[in-house]
Amino acid sequence: MNPRSAVVAAIAGALLSVGCGGNAPTAAKGAARSVQIDMVDTSYQPAAVQVAKGETVTFVFNNKGKAVHDAYIGSAAEQEAHEKTMRSADGGHGGGHGDDPKSITVEPGKSGELTHTFTAAGTVEIGCHEPGHYAAGMKLAVTAA
Numbered sequence: 001m002n003p004r005s006a007v008v009a010a011i012a013g014a015l016l017s018v019g020c021g022g023n024a025p026t027a028a029k030g031a032a033r034s035v036q037i038d039m040v041d042t043s044y045q046p047a048a049v050q051v052a053k054g055e056t057v058t059f060v061f062n063n064k065g066k067a068v069h070d071a072y073i074g075s076a077a078e079q080e081a082h083e084k085t086m087r088s089a090d091g092g093h094g095g096g097h098g099d100d101p102k103s104i105t106v107e108p109g110k111s112g113e114l115t116h117t118f119t120a121a122g123t124v125e126i127g128c129h130e131p132g133h134y135a136a137g138m139k140l141a142v143t144a145a
Contacts, residue, residue, distance in 0.1 A: 034058040034113075037126075037140065039069040039106060042133050044126065044140040053144045056117040059126070063106040069133065071126045072103040073116050073142070079127045079134065086129040118144035 032055050038045040039061055051057050063069050072082050082103075106112040118124075121144050128138035 032056055034060050037061050037071075039063045039071075039128070040065050041067075042128070042136040042138045044071075044128070044138060046140070048141045048143070051118050051142060051144045053118060053121045055144070056115065058113050058115040060111060060113050061104065061106050062111045063108050066108050068105060068107055068130055069128050069138070070103060070105040070130055071112075071114055071140075072100075072129055073114065073124060073126050074102060075124055079125050079129075079139075082127070083129050083134050087131075118142070121145055 035049055035057055037049075037059050049057075059071070059073075061069070061071055072079065074082065102114075102116070104112045104114045114126075123141055123143045126140040126142060127134045130138075
């Protein structure tokens with residue numbers, strides 16, 4: 001995207017937020033937009049999101065369920081490694097995710113944000129690694145093009 005297009009997109013986004021009566025979610029500083037994601041039972045809704053290569057997106061996770069959920073962003077291999085870490089005796093959920101910028105834990109009825117810049121084209125996942133959730137399919141595909 002050339003600099004002029006970026007400015008036009010930023011102005012259009014700002015006007016859209018104002019036109020929505022202030023109910024539009026606010027993206028983190030530097031994020032081009034925010035995407036609302038509901039966490040329900042063992043699924044994310046929507047189950048897939050499209051982004052632009054180079055775009056910075058703030059995902060706003062709304063836990064609409066009765067269980068704690070989390071979100072970890074990374075490749076399929078990173079998801080599997082994270083799942084193993086979360087299930088290990090020394091890395092389990094008792095200690096949470098700590099300050100990992102690629103993950104967030106959201107209590108029932110609460111919301112949380114995770115901001116990520118998609119530097120390469122391709123698909124990454126957001127997965128929930130609460131016990132049994134990832135295995136049950138609680139995954140969200142994010143495709144950057």
